Amino acid sequence: MSRTSSDAVVVHQREPFLRGFGSFVADVWAARTMLVSFVRKDLMIRYRGSALGIAWTMVKPLVQLLVFSLVMGYFLGFGDQIPAFGFYMFTGLMLFGLFADQLTGGATSVLWGAPVVKKVAFRRELLPLAAVGGALVNFTFMGVVLLLAYVVTRDFPNWHMLGLAVPALLITVLFGAAGAMLVSALNVYARDVQFLIDVGLLLMFWLTPVLYPWSTVQNTLAENGAPSWAFELYMLNPMANAVVAFQQALWPGVDEAVANAAAQRAAGEPFIADFDYFDSAFATRLWLMVLAGAVCLWFAQRVFARLQTGFATEL
Amino acid sequence: MAADVLEPGVAVSVEGVTQEFSLRHEKTLKGLLVSRLRGRHPVAERFRALDGVSLQVPTGSTMGLIGHNGSGKSTLLKIIGGVLTPTAGQVRRRGSLAALLELGAGFHADLSGRENVLLNAELLGLSRREIAARFDDIVEFSGVEQFIDTPMKFYSSGMFVRLGFAVAIHAEPDVLLVDEVLAVGDEQFQAKCLGVIRRFQQEGRTIVLVTHNMGDIEAFCDEVTLLHHGVVRAQGTPRTVVAAFRGLLAEDERERRAQSAGGRDDPEDPDLGFVRVARVVVRAGSGRPLDAFVAGDSLVVEATFHAERPAPRFVGTLDLYEGGTLLHSTSTARLGVPVGPLEGEVTYRFTLPDVPLGGGRYRIAVGAAPDTGSPPWHQVGDAAEVMVALRAESSGPFALGVTVDRPTRV
Numbered sequence: 001m002s003r004t005s006s007d008a009v010v011v012h013q014r015e016p017f018l019r020g021f022g023s024f025v026a027d028v029w030a031a032r033t034m035l036v037s038f039v040r041k042d043l044m045i046r047y048r049g050s051a052l053g054i055a056w057t058m059v060k061p062l063v064q065l066l067v068f069s070l071v072m073g074y075f076l077g078f079g080d081q082i083p084a085f086g087f088y089m090f091t092g093l094m095l096f097g098l099f100a101d102q103l104t105g106g107a108t109s110v111l112w113g114a115p116v117v118k119k120v121a122f123r124r125e126l127l128p129l130a131a132v133g134g135a136l137v138n139f140t141f142m143g144v145v146l147l148l149a150y151v152v153t154r155d156f157p158n159w160h161m162l163g164l165a166v167p168a169l170l171i172t173v174l175f176g177a178a179g180a181m182l183v184s185a186l187n188v189y190a191r192d193v194q195f196l197i198d199v200g201l202l203l204m205f206w207l208t209p210v211l212y213p214w215s216t217v218q219n220t221l222a223e224n225g226a227p228s229w230a231f232e233l234y235m236l237n238p239m240a241n242a243v244v245a246f247q248q249a250l251w252p253g254v255d256e257a258v259a260n261a262a263a264q265r266a267a268g269e270p271f272i273a274d275f276d277y278f279d280s281a282f283a284t285r286l287w288l289m290v291l292a293g294a295v296c297l298w299f300a301q302r303v304f305a306r307l308q309t310g311f312a313t314e315l
Numbered sequence: 316m317a318a319d320v321l322e323p324g325v326a327v328s329v330e331g332v333t334q335e336f337s338l339r340h341e342k343t344l345k346g347l348l349v350s351r352l353r354g355r356h357p358v359a360e361r362f363r364a365l366d367g368v369s370l371q372v373p374t375g376s377t378m379g380l381i382g383h384n385g386s387g388k389s390t391l392l393k394i395i396g397g398v399l400t401p402t403a404g405q406v407r408r409r410g411s412l413a414a415l416l417e418l419g420a421g422f423h424a425d426l427s428g429r430e431n432v433l434l435n436a437e438l439l440g441l442s443r444r445e446i447a448a449r450f451d452d453i454v455e456f457s458g459v460e461q462f463i464d465t466p467m468k469f470y471s472s473g474m475f476v477r478l479g480f481a482v483a484i485h486a487e488p489d490v491l492l493v494d495e496v497l498a499v500g501d502e503q504f505q506a507k508c509l510g511v512i513r514r515f516q517q518e519g520r521t522i523v524l525v526t527h528n529m530g531d532i533e534a535f536c537d538e539v540t541l542l543h544h545g546v547v548r549a550q551g552t553p554r555t556v557v558a559a560f561r562g563l564l565a566e567d568e569r570e571r572r573a574q575s576a577g578g579r580d581d582p583e584d585p586d587l588g589f590v591r592v593a594r595v596v597v598r599a600g601s602g603r604p605l606d607a608f609v610a611g612d613s614l615v616v617e618a619t620f621h622a623e624r625p626a627p628r629f630v631g632t633l634d635l636y637e638g639g640t641l642l643h644s645t646s647t648a649r650l651g652v653p654v655g656p657l658e659g660e661v662t663y664r665f666t667l668p669d670v671p672l673g674g675g676r677y678r679i680a681v682g683a684a685p686d687t688g689s690p691p692w693h694q695v696g697d698a699a700e701v702m703v704a705l706r707a708e709s710s711g712p713f714a715l716g717v718t719v720d721r722p723t724r725v
Contacts, residue, residue: 008321008328011397011406034437041434045425119414119421120438121397309400312393313336 011121012309020305021298027123034122038130042105042112043137057138058145061093068093072211082213083260084155084253090146092210095168095246098139099176099239100201105131106180107187107194114315124308125301128184132177146250155252167286168246174293175238178300185307188314208239215261241289245282321407326490326521327372327395332404334365334390334545364390365401366545372490372538374409375519377512379526379536379553381560383567386542388525389494392416395523396492410489410521413439415479417494422475424468428459431467432482439486449485457481458504477504484511491515494525509535529557530638533676561696588626590657590683590692594619597679597699600668606702610714614667614701618681622657629657632682632691633665637675637712648687673714674705 013023028035047053068089073079082088109127110117117124150156187193209217218231235241248254321328365387372378380388393399395406396414421438422431432453436446454463457478462470470478483491493512512535515522526532532539532553539556541549541563549559599605600613608614620631630652635643647663648654679701682694709717 008407008409011395011408012400014405033443037434037437041423041426041430044430045423048425113423115423116421116434116438118398119416120435121412121414122438312399 017302021301024301035126035129038126039133042130042134058141061097064093065090068211083256088247088251089211091247091250092243094142095172095243096205096208096210098135099172101135101138102132102176102180103183103197105134107183107197110184110188117311118315125304128180131180157250157252158254161249164245165249167290168242170290171238171242171293174297178296181300181304185304188311207237208243210243214244238289241286245286321409324374325371326374326409328407329368329370330405332365332368332394332401335361335363335402337361364545368547370540372521374521376537377516377522377535379524379532379539382542387545388542392492392494392525411440412490413483413486413488414492415483415494422467425466427466428463428478435482441486453481453485480508490521492523532557558697565696587685588622588624590620590622590626590629592681592683592693592695593621595681595695595698605699608701608703610672611669614670616665617662619660619662620683621660625658627656628654628685630654630684630687631663632684634680636678642712646687671714672703673709673711674703675712677701
């Protein structure tokens with residue numbers, strides 16, 4: 001039997017702060033079926049005993065879509081300026097929802113797993129990562145709704161822009177997973193974190209061009225004489241970049257909007273809602289954001305590795 | 316890696332493990348900030364649960380951990396299990412591990428028994444196929460078939476433990492950690508657990524057992540470690556370490572008495588004198604050795620008491636224990652010797668005729684006290700050990716000589 005010949009393991013690996021990410025990736029990969037089970041259990045518990053079940057994940061974004069269409073599209077008149085405004089908002093809401101779900105789910109993930117964390121040794125990172133997985137499942141449901149909407153309205157996105165969805169998703173998942181890991185660990189030590197997250201996400205939502213065009217921010221800042229770095233600051237928000245890219249990729253109104261903007265500019269009209277992002281450097285900018293997200297994930301995992309040593313005593 | 320080299324034949328190696336806990340209670344940002352701003356030293360609020368503990372568990376052996384509540388046993392088990400990360404030191408292990416820490420395997424109350432079994436088995440490293448193959452056995456062993464699809468928040472604590480034990484053993488781990496699991500559950504389940512532990516021992520698996528039941532320790536362990544306030548106080552064969560633990564208990568009891576001293580009950584009261592048990596000789600009436608005692612034989616206990624300081628009142632006590640259970644208690648006063656003063660030495664001979672002991676291991680304790688029922692000056696907890704061979708016709712501490720008639724045909 002292999003019982004005696006198997007190699008010994010050090011039960012508690014102490015790694016220097018900068019090292020250990022590689023073993024994390026390897027361990028998560030080895031435990032991938034476990035991760036899937038966690039995601040399933042997580043969803044099962046959340047929707048147990050409700051008639052609609054997992055369909056509830058779509059209720060909130062669809063109600064949001066309805067309310068925002070009415071207020072932003074109709075009352076505030078964005079609907080007139082932005083073609084296919086419903087898609088514009090839905091794609092933005094969907095991506096931001098993915099980001100927000102990862103963080104809110106992540107915040108309570110370790111607390112939720114407390115009974116298991118206190119009894120069984122396993123990679124604790126699987127818990128926030130399961131929240132990431134759960135958020136991706138919800139996101140997939142939204143994606144199905146989006147596809148159905150394309151078919152029903154016969155309004156399809158611009159296929160040549162579709163590639164932008166890849167860095168947009170990567171940015172959202174990398175920053176989201178980093179955030180989920182960080183807040184899941186911090187929340188064990190200070191339960192305020194889960195409430196702080198709600199406030200932070202509210203701020204971030206309105207500082208992300210989901211319901212309005214990003215150029216409105218640029219123009220308003222310029223008109224009021226703000227320095228040019230003010231807009232750069234606004235665009236440092238990774239989700240602002242991701243949402244803009246995601247909309248460009250999946251929003252059927254993009255060509256029409258760009259043409260409209262060009263016509264407006266030519267006619268010298270005062271308000272220009274521009275949708276053609278900066279220039280060709282946008283793609284580079286997105287991939288730099290992806291890289292920044294990867295660095296953040298590395299950092300978050302290392303912080304998590306430090307903080308997790310106290311989980312069993314703090315829970 | 317060099318650090319992973321573990322001597323052959325060692326399953327678990329604990330090396331200089333120290334565990335400190337912080338005693339702060341603030342669970343909010345405000346609480347943390349306030350305590351930080353006030354400059355309270357976190358150092359001052361730390362509690363050392365384990366202090367430089369080292370031990371090795373040979374592959375295939377069973378190690379018992381004993382000690383008072385709060386001695387660090389459970390903390391050590393959690394560290395070996397990898398749930399707690401020690402403040403200093405390291406643990407190395409060979410082979411797979413399953414643990415039952417503090418009466419449970421880590422079940423989520425909102426999930427059903429079935430879901431928890433699947434989740435837990437997967438966490439213990441079983442593949443989907445292995446789980447599918449063993450699921451029915453797990454459920455059958457636990458005896459919760461009826462409730463397997465009920466959320467575990469509706470389970471009794473006994474059911475919780477039974478299911479936990481069932482999952483852990485069906486993971487077929489190389490190393491099994493068990494914390495007090497044998498203390499719960501009905502007798503039938505306990506017997507089943509003990510059977511599994513026996514089987515694991517035969518299969519060459521390594522077991523680390525935390526228990527307060529000295530009978531289990533003596534029955535199952537190859538080696539025992541005694542923890543006292545987070546340090547290893549004794550290590551060795553069950554017999555010697557359990558004796559050391561009893562000594563420790565008596566010592567603590569005396570300390571406690573000395574601290575809460577006052578009035579007539581104070582054994583150190585000079586007016587009361589001080590008597591100690593000087594010698595105890597125990598033999599069987601038939602002359603057979605005590606470790607081959609036979610039910611029905613008699614026991615003779617000759618106890619010599621020595622008054623270090625003359626005592627106005629004195630009684631000698633005689634108790635019979637099985638593990639920690641008192642089977643019989645008597646004293647000179649209760650047997651008709653008037654309570655009287657004692658100076659110098661006195662020897663009493665107790666005779667226990669026709670001792671009806673069933674198969675097992677018993678001990679005789681002799682004490683010196685100012686009165687029946689008052690705390691003793693001195694007590695010898697294991698004055699003698701009496702062993703009776705297990706018998707086919709009955710079990711339990713009493714050999715009652717039960718007979719049965721042939722069935723009468725109607």
